Amino acid sequence: xxxxxxxxxxxxxxxxxxxxxxxxxxxxxxxxxxxxxxxxxxxxxxxxxxxxxxxxxxxxxxxxxxxxxxxxxxxxxxxxxxxxxxxxxxxxxxxxxxxxxxxxxxxxxxxxxxxxxxxxxxxxxxxxxxxxxxxxxxxxxxxxxxxxxxxxxxxxxxxxxxxxxxxxxxxxxxxxxxxxxxxxxxxxxxxxxxxxxxxxxxxxxxxxxxxxxxxxxxxxxxxxxxxxxxxxxxxxxxxxxxxxxxxxx
Numbered sequence: 001x002x003x004x005x006x007x008x009x010x011x012x013x014x015x016x017x018x019x020x021x022x023x024x025x026x027x028x029x030x031x032x033x034x035x036x037x038x039x040x041x042x043x044x045x046x047x048x049x050x051x052x053x054x055x056x057x058x059x060x061x062x063x064x065x066x067x068x069x070x071x072x073x074x075x076x077x078x079x080x081x082x083x084x085x086x087x088x089x090x091x092x093x094x095x096x097x098x099x100x101x102x103x104x105x106x107x108x109x110x111x112x113x114x115x116x117x118x119x120x121x122x123x124x125x126x127x128x129x130x131x132x133x134x135x136x137x138x139x140x141x142x143x144x145x146x147x148x149x150x151x152x153x154x155x156x157x158x159x160x161x162x163x164x165x166x167x168x169x170x171x172x173x174x175x176x177x178x179x180x181x182x183x184x185x186x187x188x189x190x191x192x193x194x195x196x197x198x199x200x201x202x203x204x205x206x207x208x209x210x211x212x213x214x215x216x217x218x219x220x221x222x223x224x225x226x227x228x229x230x231x232x233x234x235x236x237x238x239x240x241x242x243x244x245x246x247x248x249x
Contacts, residue, residue: 016048019101020120021108023093024055028064031055031111032072038117039076045121051079054097056086088191094176095188095195107177114144114218115174123177123213132211133182134203136196137173142217163201168210172196175213182208194238 020042024031035053042049055069066083073079082100086092094108105127107120119137127135142149152172159171176199178186186202188195203210 014048016050016103017105018042018047018049018124019052019103019106020049020124021052021054021094021097021101021106022111023090023097023108024053024065024069024111025057025090025093026063026065027111029068030113031065031068034109034111034113034117035069035072035079038120039079041117041121043078047121047124049078050101050103051076052082052097052100053079054082054093054100056082056084056093056096059085089193091188091190091192091195091198095191098183098188104180105177106180106183107175109175115215116218119175119213119215123175126211126213127177127179130211133179133208134199135175135177135211135213136168136170136200137175137215138170138212139173139217140214143219144217145219159197163204165200165204168200168212170212171200173212173215173217175215178203190238192238197238 020038022031022035022038024035027034031053035051039051042051053069053073055066057063057066066081069081069083073081080100082096084096097108098106105124107123107127109115109117109120115137123135123137126132152170156169156171160166160169165171172193174196176196178199182203185206185208186199188198188202190198200210
């Protein structure tokens with residue numbers, strides 16, 4: 001029942017080692033540049049994996065992403081589309097992907113090609129090697145423009161002050177990874193961009209180690225960023241709520 005309501009098909013019985021979750025929102029044809037090489041890399045690595053493709057959409061808005069993702073899944077048996085009319089923003093999409101995933105390790109990445117697809121496999125292997133239950137990308141180099149770098153710096157500075165996360169930076173960095181057990185403990189509720197912060201804050205409060213994987217963030221010439229300068233105000237408002245323990249309000 002839940003699977004039908006969420007818009008995805010059930011995976012056959014058996015627990016894979018890795019659920020690679022791709023947030024495909026409004027990527028359209030360019031999503032092929034992410035999911036096709038990612039699928040091939042995971043197959044060649046010999047990992048028992050599933051590829052969860054979150055292609056939620058807004059009613060009434062033109063977007064070919066769902067049909068592209070469905071067609072890909074027909075040709076690639078380890079892929080499962082998650083497609084539903086949107087009821088939230090990026091955080092809601094991410095939670096839908098986590099909910100659909102069945103593996104022992106969950107790694108989520110955006111479908112805009114700004115993180116190389118190799119980062120998914122790198123993060124999975126590093127989590128297995130270190131045993132860390134939660135991991136995030138930390139952008140050691142980024143080519144997405146001065147404005148976004150300034151927004152990120154302001155946000156991360158406030159975050160460190162409010163939540164005392166010294167030693168952790170680039171809260172919104174992807175990929176994001178966690179074990180099945182960690183995911184179940186975190187009980188994520190954010191529907192918007194703050195879900196990245198919620199993962200880190202709740203992991204720290206639960207006493208879970210948060211590892212960081214150095215990544216390079218590429219420029220995206222396919223489409224404009226969905227993050228605006230006004231997102232800083234949204235982040236600050238969410239940080240205040242989170243500081244008071246008012247998650248999801």
